Amino acid sequence: MKITSIRPIIVGDVRNFLFVIVETDEGLCGLGEGGITWRESAMAGFIEALRPSLLGQDPMRTEHLWQVMLRCGFFPPGRLGLAAISAIDIALWDIKAQALAVPLYQLLGGRVRDRVVCYPHVAGPNPASLVEDARRKVAEQWRFVRFDLPCWNEVFEPRRAVREGVELFAAVREAVGPEIELVIDVHTRLDPANAILLCRELEAHRPYFVEDPLRSENPASLRRLREQTSVPIAMGEQHATKWEFREMIENDWIDFARVDLCIAGGITETMKIAGWCETHYLPLAPHNPLGPVCTAASLHVDLAISNFAVQECARPPGAVLSELFPEQVPFERGHLLPPTRPGLGITFDESAIRRYPPIQDGDCPRFRRDDGAFTNW
Numbered sequence: 501m502k503i504t505s506i507r508p509i510i511v512g513d514v515r516n517f518l519f520v521i522v523e524t525d526e527g528l529c530g531l532g533e534g535g536i537t538w539r540e541s542a543m544a545g546f547i548e549a550l551r552p553s554l555l556g557q558d559p560m561r562t563e564h565l566w567q568v569m570l571r572c573g574f575f576p577p578g579r580l581g582l583a584a585i586s587a588i589d590i591a592l593w594d595i596k597a598q599a600l601a602v603p604l605y606q607l608l609g610g611r612v613r614d615r616v617v618c619y620p621h622v623a624g625p626n627p628a629s630l631v632e633d634a635r636r637k638v639a640e641q642w643r644f645v646r647f648d649l650p651c652w653n654e655v656f657e658p659r660r661a662v663r664e665g666v667e668l669f670a671a672v673r674e675a676v677g678p679e680i681e682l683v684i685d686v687h688t689r690l691d692p693a694n695a696i697l698l699c700r701e702l703e704a705h706r707p708y709f710v711e712d713p714l715r716s717e718n719p720a721s722l723r724r725l726r727e728q729t730s731v732p733i734a735m736g737e738q739h740a741t742k743w744e745f746r747e748m749i750e751n752d753w754i755d756f757a758r759v760d761l762c763i764a765g766g767i768t769e770t771m772k773i774a775g776w777c778e779t780h781y782l783p784l785a786p787h788n789p790l791g792p793v794c795t796a797a798s799l800h801v802d803l804a805i806s807n808f809a810v811q812e813c814a815r816p817p818g819a820v821l822s823e824l825f826p827e828q829v830p831f832e833r834g835h836l837l838p839p840t841r842p843g844l845g846i847t848f849d850e851s852a853i854r855r856y857p858p859i860q861d862g863d864c865p866r867f868r869r870d871d872g873a874f875t876n877w
């Protein structure tokens with residue numbers, strides 16, 4: 501079997517998504533997705549740059565082709581390049597599992613669990629409506645809820661956010677009871693001093709984890725936080741490759757690895773990161789704010805690794821792009837379930853592309869401080 505075509509496509513729904521379609525001379529077609537949101541055209545460009553190295557190659561050689569994609573340009577590809585590599589790697593695994601006529605998880609060791617618990621995004625324009633949304637999700641039988649640290653019309657002030665974030669956390673805990681697990685996402689908005697303050701004040705409310713308390717460029721900044729709080733810390737959604745996870749894992753700076761399959765290097769690299777985490781008894785809580793391909797790829801890994809905790813599921817199957825992906829992976833009451841189709845287990849109807857034109861001039865949310873200075877959104 502040979503790869504005959506690699507096409508990136510950008511489609512718009514609630515926002516833009518980048519997918520790749522890999523085709524073969526035997527008629528099999530694999531799907532992949534790239535995870536650097538708001539930079540879809542750059543990922544598409546990187547996929548096009550990789551194309552000459554892949555056309556004519558055997559798609560079953562996933563490890564070999566991963567190495568080719570990573571190293572053939574000599575210069576390390578960086579996170580954006582890894583998102584493009586991730587998309588192609590996922591598509592190659594989709595083809596391989598279809599060629600062998602098994603659901604993809606069978607090639608990763610088979611199922612170690614029957615279902616995959618997920619956390620949804622809970623939100624609202626004010627604390628009362630956010631608490632109401634949390635109640636609604638629990639009524640839908642989600643076992644987790646996750647919400648952001650507060651902000652005010654794209655203004656973010658760290659001290660106020662910590663103060664109101666702790667109050668919000670307590671209000672959600674009060675509303676949903678002790679058995680529902682709570683996650684608060686800081687979205688890399690705090691510096692170490694305020695992250696320490698937030699984590700220490702949350703300790704009494706037993707968060708499942710605090711997500712992305714710090715920025716990701718300098719993992720060593722986690723040391724101070726780790727030493728000064730007992731709150732479980734989750735990081736990794738911006739990291740690419742095992743090498744970017746290495747320091748956090750080996751120093752035990754995190755409690756959950758938030759691998760994003762569509763950034764970290766696809767299925768090939770996520771399985772290696774999971775193995776490395778296992779040596780430190782660290783579970784994975786994979787990141788996924790993306791579309792149906794990421795959800796499916798994440799599900800297959802979650803089903804096959806023993807050190808799994810919870811799967812982010814911002815857009816449950818069917819929530820976006822439902823005409824482009826008429827069949828998505830099974831989902832029921834806050835859990836993803838094993839697909840039965842060969843490959844990723846989703847279907848793609850290319851004729852529906854024109855119904856999802858890319859959003860033009862889309863830009864990511866832009867937050868500022870009270871004084872007008874730029875800050876992370």
Ligand SMILES: [Mg+2]
Pocket residue numbers: 685687711712737
């Ligand atoms: Mg996050």
